[in-house]
Amino acid sequence: MNPLELRGITKTYDGFTLGPIDLVVPRGYVMGLVGANGAGKTTLIKTSLGMVLPDAGTVAVVGHDRIGVVHDQPAYVADWTAVLVGRALAPFYPAWDQSRFDGLLAWAGIDPGKKVKELSRGMGMKLQLAVALSHGAELLILDEPTSGLDPLARSQLLDMVAEFMTEESHTVLFSTHITTDLEKVADYVTVIHEGRLLASTTRDELTEEWRMVHGAASELDAVRPLVRGLRQHARGWEGLMATPDTVALGRGTVVEQPTLEEIVVHLAKEPSHV
Amino acid sequence: MGLDVVLSNTSGVPIYEQIKGQLKAAILRGDVAEGDLLPSIRGLARDLRVSVITTTRAYSDLAAEGFVTNVPGKGSYVLPRNAELVRERALGEIEDLFADGVRVGRLAGLTPAELRQVLDTLIESEEQS
């Protein structure tokens, strides 16, 4: 049973429509949710948690006691100490493990007596992670957890995710606009752009379906309509093409497997001429 | 166990292939004996900081090629090396690699004798190292 399934989710705001979106987050894997800011990622996550009520569609998700959430900023009272955060939240979770929480605070280097408002961004993220991992959660939802973080804190988060995934009943939904976080650790990737789902498949399939192409000007006209996120410049052009379309290209073009970043950027970009 | 897997981000070779290649080499070298348990798929994914699907794919390929057997609930065990199978596979791979060399040589205008010379030199230097 998958920990999260969204079917036919639609939500309309002023001037912005999300969906209809079908998203299945398979148990035992890391699902990356990528897209530009404002593409609809946070709305999808809030819908999954029941915070936003969709205009249409269904949400099937495991109980909140089995979910751990990390946001880009801690949603705790600014004056709470780290230890009070644990004390305030523990009663909600039957499976709360105080020694694990204390251990995670120590790992994070957080002084238990320090107030939430005194924590750096990285510490704030790690505090949320400590809470999320201390009550037997099977689904970890990370909503932009690494924005504004220094590389060390980012690395520590990815370490924790990797450790969390050694249990095959555990699942992670990792939403971010920083695609490099997901380059290696994501099993599945869902790409969202302007409220629409552009792709949802394994990361390997995604990087096999597309090719990053750098070509000479002479090659362009024949394939122009097939190029996504075309960037033309004085010396040539580059863009994303579906892999089967690249057979038409001549020897002078460079055709490479794209990074996740290149896929997301070029699927979302309008063609440009420098 | 002394089984090391070292990955390169820049080699251009897909991660799952690198993992597969290194495990295969370790098996062929005898770093792991037949009947030994390889690291778990998830444990390896954690250690290398790659996705679970990536390590799963590497292990599936190794199983398909006859190097390991994946037992659900237990893990992946190294299979006894079937010499015949290994030989056959090696020959197939070598044929492909040689075909590339022959083609390149023909385009460059090399004679069969010159090509064989290259091959002999390579074999000699390989034996010496």
Added chain:
Amino acid sequence: MSDLAPMLRLDLHSLVAQRRMFLISVLMSAAFAFAGGVTFSMPLLAVVGMMIGLSLFGTAETNKLTMLYGSLPVRRRTVMVSHYLVAAGMTTLAIVIGMLFAGVASVVRGESAEGLLMSGVAVVGALFVVLSFMIPLQVRFGAMTGSFVALAVTMVISGIVGFGLGQEALAGLLASLNAAGPWLVAGLVAVGLVGLAVSVLVSIRIYERQDH
């Protein structure tokens, strides 16, 4: 409601930032009471207590906490019920403390403490009525707009009552209210409690339909 107990504790913990303000108000109330301004000491503290209670609804701080409530295993209606209980509790607590100071001060100065209990209970009833109509407005429109609307409505009503009745009639009304004694006070408390009950149902309805 098994999630109510944890939620109540969470709400109490959320008020920690206002501890200091409450303490200062308690001290001021005590000072007023013993300095002779008995009539001021209790309402001051009562209003502070009520404001602290209202801070649970629709403020910027609460909106941040909404992200927390959204991921906790707690139902929206439980959040609302808990907020109401704590708001009513804080208000009542403040009035009780205010009354105690006023009572002790009166006794110390040899004045009569009679009628103090009645006023205290009447204030509880009256503030419960205020809470009943302010809270849903704050939940629906946010603390700023909501309290502004509530204030505007109160002023309009006071204005109408004040001008409509005239100064003397108002004083007469208050005097007769005083004289009506315990029954009126009990009535006021009853109205306050009923008001809160209706109010919590309205707020739950609003809260359950909102996007957070």
